[in-house]
Amino acid sequence: MFSDEAKRCQTNYIRRLLRYAHSDVISLAGGLPNxxxxxxxxxxxxxxxxxxxxKAFQYSSTGGINELKEELVNWMKTFNVDTNADNILIxxxxxxxxxxxxxxxxxxxxxxxxxxxxxxxxxNPLKLKDASVTSFELEDDGMNIDLLEEELxxxxxxxxxxxxxxxxTFQNPSGITMSENKRKKLVDLANEYDFYxxxxxxxxxxxxxxxxxxxxxxxxxxxxxxxxxxxxxxFVPGFRLGWVVAHEGIIDKLALYKQNIDxxxxxxxxxxxxxxxxxxxxxxxxxxxxxxxxxxxxxMLKALEDYMENAKWTKPQGGMFIWLKLEGMDTEKLLxxxxxxxxxxxxxxxxxxxGGCESSMRLNFSYVSDEDIxxxxxxxxxVIK
Amino acid sequence: MFSDEAKRCQTNYIRRLLRYAHSDVISLAGGLPNxxxxxxxxxxxxxxxxxxxxKAFQYSSTGGINELKEELVNWMKTFNVDTNADNILIxxxxxxxxxxxxxxxxxxxxxxxxxxxxxxxxxNPLKLKDASVTSFELEDDGMNIDLLEEELxxxxxxxxxxxxxxxxTFQNPSGITMSENKRKKLVDLANEYDFYxxxxxxxxxxxxxxxxxxxxxxxxxxxxxxxxxxxxxxFVPGFRLGWVVAHEGIIDKLALYKQNIDxxxxxxxxxxxxxxxxxxxxxxxxxxxxxxxxxxxxxMLKALEDYMENAKWTKPQGGMFIWLKLEGMDTEKLLxxxxxxxxxxxxxxxxxxxGGCESSMRLNFSYVSDEDIxxxxxxxxxVIK
Numbered sequence: 110m111f112s113d114e115a116k117r118c119q120t121n122y123i124r125r126l127l128r129y130a131h132s133d134v135i136s137l138a139g140g141l142p143n144x145x146x147x148x149x150x151x152x153x154x155x156x157x158x159x160x161x162x163x164k165a166f167q168y169s170s171t172g173g174i175n176e177l178k179e180e181l182v183n184w185m186k187t188f189n190v191d192t193n194a195d196n197i198l199i200x201x202x203x204x205x206x207x208x209x210x211x212x213x214x215x216x217x218x219x220x221x222x223x224x225x226x227x228x229x230x231x232x233n234p235l236k237l238k239d240a241s242v243t244s245f246e247l248e249d250d251g252m253n254i255d256l257l258e259e260e261l262x263x264x265x266x267x268x269x270x271x272x273x274x275x276x277x278t279f280q281n282p283s284g285i286t287m288s289e290n291k292r293k294k295l296v297d298l299a300n301e302y303d304f305y306x307x308x309x310x311x312x313x314x315x316x317x318x319x320x321x322x323x324x325x326x327x328x329x330x331x332x333x334x335x336x337x338x339x340x341x342x343x344f345v346p347g348f349r350l351g352w353v354v355a356h357e358g359i360i361d362k363l364a365l366y367k368q369n370i371d372x373x374x375x376x377x378x379x380x381x382x383x384x385x386x387x388x389x390x391x392x393x394x395x396x397x398x399x400x401x402x403x404x405x406x407x408x409m410l411k412a413l414e415d416y417m418e419n420a421k422w423t424k425p426q427g428g429m430f431i432w433l434k435l436e437g438m439d440t441e442k443l444l445x446x447x448x449x450x451x452x453x454x455x456x457x458x459x460x461x462x463x464g465g466c467e468s469s470m471r472l473n474f475s476y477v478s479d480e481d482i483x484x485x486x487x488x489x490x491x492v493i494k
Numbered sequence: 495m496f497s498d499e500a501k502r503c504q505t506n507y508i509r510r511l512l513r514y515a516h517s518d519v520i521s522l523a524g525g526l527p528n529x530x531x532x533x534x535x536x537x538x539x540x541x542x543x544x545x546x547x548x549k550a551f552q553y554s555s556t557g558g559i560n561e562l563k564e565e566l567v568n569w570m571k572t573f574n575v576d577t578n579a580d581n582i583l584i585x586x587x588x589x590x591x592x593x594x595x596x597x598x599x600x601x602x603x604x605x606x607x608x609x610x611x612x613x614x615x616x617x618n619p620l621k622l623k624d625a626s627v628t629s630f631e632l633e634d635d636g637m638n639i640d641l642l643e644e645e646l647x648x649x650x651x652x653x654x655x656x657x658x659x660x661x662x663t664f665q666n667p668s669g670i671t672m673s674e675n676k677r678k679k680l681v682d683l684a685n686e687y688d689f690y691x692x693x694x695x696x697x698x699x700x701x702x703x704x705x706x707x708x709x710x711x712x713x714x715x716x717x718x719x720x721x722x723x724x725x726x727x728x729f730v731p732g733f734r735l736g737w738v739v740a741h742e743g744i745i746d747k748l749a750l751y752k753q754n755i756d757x758x759x760x761x762x763x764x765x766x767x768x769x770x771x772x773x774x775x776x777x778x779x780x781x782x783x784x785x786x787x788x789x790x791x792x793x794m795l796k797a798l799e800d801y802m803e804n805a806k807w808t809k810p811q812g813g814m815f816i817w818l819k820l821e822g823m824d825t826e827k828l829l830x831x832x833x834x835x836x837x838x839x840x841x842x843x844x845x846x847x848x849g850g851c852e853s854s855m856r857l858n859f860s861y862v863s864d865e866d867i868x869x870x871x872x873x874x875x876x877v878i879k
Contacts, residue, residue: 115598118750144548163529166730201756213500237561259604345551365503369619378734
């Protein structure tokens with residue numbers, strides 16, 4: 110009865126696990142922002158009560174409202190990215206951006222390059238397209254660019270993938286950040302071998318230590334980079350708003366496809382986001398998040414030091430996730446026991462297109478209370494032992 | 495550079511034309527609700543100021559929030575449809591429902607049955623799938639069911655389409671309503687020949703005269719009907735919220751696909767819509783719309799009587815559109831002249847999968863002022879003459 114595409118639709122690990130966030134189990138599995146960093150009701154309501162509702166309630170254009178795109182042009186300047194409204198598409202969450210990109214660039218079975226591990230939200234749209242994936246393992250400073258270059262050289266006669274997808278800053282799931290040198294090298298390779306770099310950048314404003322690294326898009330003189338931003342981590346996820354920055358030809362095609370999916374993203378939410386950027390509400394959420402999550406990261410790192418044995422983990426300078434590697438243990442099998450003990454995480458397999466990363470797991474530190482971070486890590490250490 | 499699917503993405507007529515709504519041209523082209531029927535700011539803000547923002551700002555489940563689904567169970571009772579929360583999926587506008595249905599049911603090139611004319615929002619997703627379409631002309635009381643039965647009989651050995659798509663009440667673009675008898679017969683045929691009926695029902699609450707006709711879903715004892723509702727015409731379009739009512743197996747598959755597209759629809763908007771249903775705000779918008787649009791329909795019908803020659807048009811009992819047929823005239827070619835004269839409409843071709851309906855056009859009466867309806871029709875009559 111169902112289409113081939115529908116048959117490729119798989120139940121999503123994280124979604125299933127998110128349920129535990131509301132039970133007695135301490136969930137280090139989710140990727141939710143902490144409600145404590147959301148805008149204050151008084152400040153937020155003051156903004157929305159002043160909206161021009163006749164406009165905010167109405168249909169609007171597929172590309173997004175100009176008021177928001179203009180604010181985003183300014184916002185992107187704080188990332189050292191110069192752009193303009195015609196190069197921006199407003200999306201229904203960055204998830205929609207990932208989906209749209211896979212749709213306009215890929216035919217069934219086309220080759221794609223990924224990081225290993227990679228973000229689950231890109232894996233599923235690629236599975237719908239039955240993409241043929243080559244993954245490049247992450248090192249402490251991002252993907253192994255030498256291996257990438259070797260592979261490009263090897264496949265250049267057969268056909269280079271249309272794109273490589275990366276989350277270069279505080280990656281979900283690993284927390285790893287790609288070095289500036291590797292970013293520059295990646296743009297050079299994109300120019301040399303003729304492919305796009307999809308740069309997914311939800312977390313880079315959430316830096317708790319170390320120096321800022323410019324997005325790959327900042328080194329892109331040749332329209333090789335398709336950049337994705339989102340309001341979900343710097344404002345609220347509840348409006349489902351993100352954006353894409355790319356060459357106008359790409360933006361137009363994405364918008365044309367988007368018409369089929371939802372005509373346009375929420376007009377009301379776009380006006381709210383534009384006003385909250387203009388009035389500094391979003392900037393407040395960011396500095397709040399840096400305080401709250403930075404402390405939680407420290408607490409989780411200390412708890413891991415204190416309790417965890419026979420494991421290695423990343424020390425992210427920002428974002429929301431830590432990546433934990435065990436020795437020769439299957440974290441998918443371990444999960445059931447962990448849940449019985451009262452703690453949940455996401456097994457590494459969920460972040461690998463072909464089911465690798467079996468002995469790793471993703472831990473989230475943004476959502477649960479400081480106390481539960483310690484208790485969760487303690488329980489996890491016991492289960493592993 | 496682009497995928498085959500992307501190459502099938504065509505620029506959308508209506509979208510291009512909507513631009514005229516903001517210029518000096520009187521646009522009878524759009525399909526916008528009139529801002530005069532939107533909720534009053536005081537009443538609306540009183541509701542949103544009481545929302546639990548920590549919930550409304552957060553991620554939520556793909557299927558939709560329970561609070562809204564429960565309200566919709568009650569709302570569907572006013573349509574004589576008994577359902578429950580597990581049979582409902584919240585979508586990002588009913589456009590998303592149309593897209594999702596085409597995705598989970600169709601492979602490339604699969605056959606589909608449509609009305610002629612049909613809603614443009616379904617044509618484009620079907621073109622992405624390169625669907626093989628058979629269209630059935632609309633009579634005064636809905637599609638020609640006898641022709642449909644003949645065709646089903648003819649193709650039953652080759653393979654019956656997975657679905658037929660209909661807008662049975664105050665159809666966009668024709669304003670035509672399918673009779674109860676034809677509705678029942680359609681369900682019988684669906685059972686006999688094993689296909690789904692996609693019932694798109696945005697307008698049925700906007701009835702200005704005549705007796706209510708139950709939705710096709712009300713006659714569906716066998717899970718043959720996939721019903722689509724939307725808040726865009728009974729509340730506001732600006733949140734992009736719609737819903738699907740169908741068998742749980744269908745709902746689950748739609749939700750699984752939806753995860754790829756936007757994870758979930760706006761949490762904030764869903765809480766707002768649930769509260770506005772609970773507090774009677776939406777019911778007020780509906781009775782407002784009935785008053786405002788009913789009067790505008792009368793004005794347009796009278797203006798057509800007064801000024802239009804050599805044309806036939808429908809007399810819809812509700813909705814937002816009138817369908818005008820000229821004799822042997824190409825309404826696509828005529829459009830440029832009409833715009834020069836200061837009036838716009840949508841040419842019939844836009845509502846036909848293979849580019850039929852050349853001598854017809856869609857006129858909208860919900861958006862422009864009473865005065866502009868008369869002036870627009872006058873100008874149009876002059877252009878045609």
